[in-house]
Amino acid sequence: EQDSKEWSQSLEEALRRYHAVYLSTPTRSAGLWARLEEGKTLLALGRKKEGQEVLLEITKLPSSEALIYQLRVKAVDSLLASWTNTTSLKDDEQFDERLRQFVLGESLVSPLNSDYLAMKYRSAELLWRRLEASSVDSKDARKSLLADVRILARDVAKAGGIYAASARKLLEQLGRQDAAFADRLGRSFVASFRHAEEVLEQYRTNPSETQRSTALAELQEVLRIAPSQPAEDQELKKEHLSLLRYQLALLFYEDQRYHEAASLGDFLVKYSLYEPICQKAAILALASWQALVTQQNAQWADSATTQIGELASVIMRRWPRDRCSTDAAEVSINLALRNGNSAAIKSVLYSLDEDVIGRGEVLVRGGVALWHLCQNPGNGQDRTSSGLRTECVQHASEALDEGFAAIDEVTSMQGSTFEVAVAGAIARCEISLYLGQDDSLDLFSLLTHAGYGPWRVLRDSSRELPPSIYEPGLRVCVRAFSKLQRYDLAMQSMQSLVENISSNKEARLRLVGTSISVGKKLIEAAEERRSQDNTSSEKSRFSDDEIEFIEHLLDFTKDATDQLEVMSWVAITLSRLGLPGDGLVSRVPEKKRKSFLLQASATIEKILSHGELPQSAMTSWRRELVAVRSNLGQWEEAVEQMRVILADQQNNRSPVLQQYAADLFQKAAQNSQSLEQARAYFRSAIVGSRVMLEVGESVVWGWGSLASRVSKAAFGSREGVADKMQEIYFESRFRLAACRLAWAQKEVDAAIKTRLLKEAEADIKIEAQLHPSLGGDVLKERFEALLEVIQQESLTISKTR
Structure with missing residues (x-):
């Protein structure tokens, strides 16, 4: 009390x-x-x-x-x-x-x-x-x-x-x-309510702008005085007031006064006790905010996107069993995606109750949107921020996994649900490829899932899917099957995609990017296997299936575009596959290896004639062409390219390029079928040569001149330069004697043989007197071993005579 x-x-x-x-x-x-x-x-x-x-x-x-x-x-x-x-x-x-x-x-x-x-x-x-x-x-x-x-x-x-x-x-x-x-x-x-009904009926009968303006004014006046007017049934009055406010909001919307329509709709959602009116008001408010997003005002668009997310959350909580919940979530997610607002997407997903109709579809749609924003950040997100990116990928992955768990409970999928599920499966495969070993997903099972697996679905001709799903789906199949080492399925995926996009230039370029990415990963994987296993075991090399697949990638890529960066990747990859000693392709049959080198040569020639190739890159590509043609046994063509390189004054003053040239001429001589040609190449390798070309005079120093030209720098006071030049100097002196020996071994004229061997022996002995260390223990052993071979060769000739 x-x-x-x-x-x-x-x-x-x-x-x-x-x-x-x-x-x-x-x-x-x-x-x-x-x-x-x-x-x-x-x-x-x-x-x-x-x-x-x-x-x-x-x-x-x-x-x-x-x-x-x-x-x-x-x-x-x-x-x-x-x-x-x-x-x-x-x-x-x-x-x-x-x-x-x-x-x-x-x-x-x-x-x-x-x-x-x-x-x-x-x-x-x-x-x-x-x-x-x-x-x-x-x-x-x-x-x-x-x-x-x-x-x-x-x-x-x-x-x-x-x-x-x-x-x-x-x-x-x-x-x-x-x-x-x-x-x-x-x-x-x-009386006021009846008057309002009459005004609205007149407008619906004649929905003109004039009648709408009249209806707006009359309805606002009724609502202004109505709350204080007495009524016998107060509950009915409240319901009628809610209905009149909804009708006013609808008039505002039809009059394109979207802010007022949205505000009044939000008010009814929050304060009206009558569910049917509340639900209609929520849908109307959502449509009003959606209309504001399209206005040419960035601030309105951002604010409206946030409001849509909040309203969608309210709708999903209050009417989870109605289709409007799924529709609201879809609208909110799509707009948030367009505005780059991942927070709004997450807000919608966190608001989902277990019993929301279409919950799985909403989660998958949200996961796809989040994954898109991970790759294309908006709203000031830093693309280079690894922390933010990792968190973003995690949210996308969790939403997709939870969505698939809900979708799998549904016996059949049709229409938009099916398309969303396939798009979600594609996104989840992409996430798995991005995460690599950090992801526990069974990638093959998802690719081949009976309901929405990209590989299963995209091969089903009875299913109609838009290009926005078909193309990314097959591209992810190419990447995923490559990772899983199912190269047969990867090639089938690629073939299907090539046939489908043959007339679409942009799609072909996207597939070029995928092909290069997959090709690089194959080579990186082979390099990693080789670095982990220094032996010549089978597991450290490309398998036959891998070689066939990467050849398939290269065939498409080199014919798809003449972009310089693409052609460059093709040329380098073909060279690596064809050049011996790389370790990646030691099991490649000789015929296929030669085919790779021929394709590399043709591609490099296209690169050299490309209008966008900078002058500074010419020399490196010509050197690449020299290496390819040398390995093809095309020695004359290789020498010709080398002479073009050395016709440039800056190049022919480079000790490194001259060393490369001397080595080339020596190898060309040793592999020449013509003795006269071999003698010419040996002379160039030993004493150099000068040849006038259309582009200028090509100057080859040869081993002897190379050693003489670098000797001053080799034994000068500049430590960094001296070390490098000493390496070139002693290597040149060694190769000079070795080149004379090689010529002598190929020569048939006994007098020339004898002279060459004497000169080779003298080269080493004089060098030993000038520099007793001969460049260090390793090189000294090489010099001594070479001298022994020369002397043995001389002894053999003297006995023969």
């Missing part, structure tokens, strides 16, 4: 609890609510001064948030209830200008909020009491008080509710106009 001992004790106990909560979290929502209840409890206990101090403290909080504003409203209302229950005007002196402006200011809560209306009505009562007690001589003060009372009383009377009748009575005391206003508000709501 109120005012009893037990009642007081329970209030004291409550007071202690409220105070303890406030002290533990003084700045958080729970603490502030507890502080409010503490003040109200103090008033209930009769400790008015303490209670008013606590409540006044709350009224001074910054009300930038709706929650804080609502706390302030409740605090002011409690203070006003305390002040208006006293007879002395001095008791309400703390209702100062600050609180007066707060009461009259813009509201952050619904205008129908009961606490808000109570605060406004009590404020009007308090100010009216002050007006009645004020001196008639204080005209300005009385005028100001009257204006405030009028505003407050009218607002409360218009809003309806339990204080509306009292507010109308107060208005009747303010003057004739206010009394007439109160009288109008008191008229029947039924």
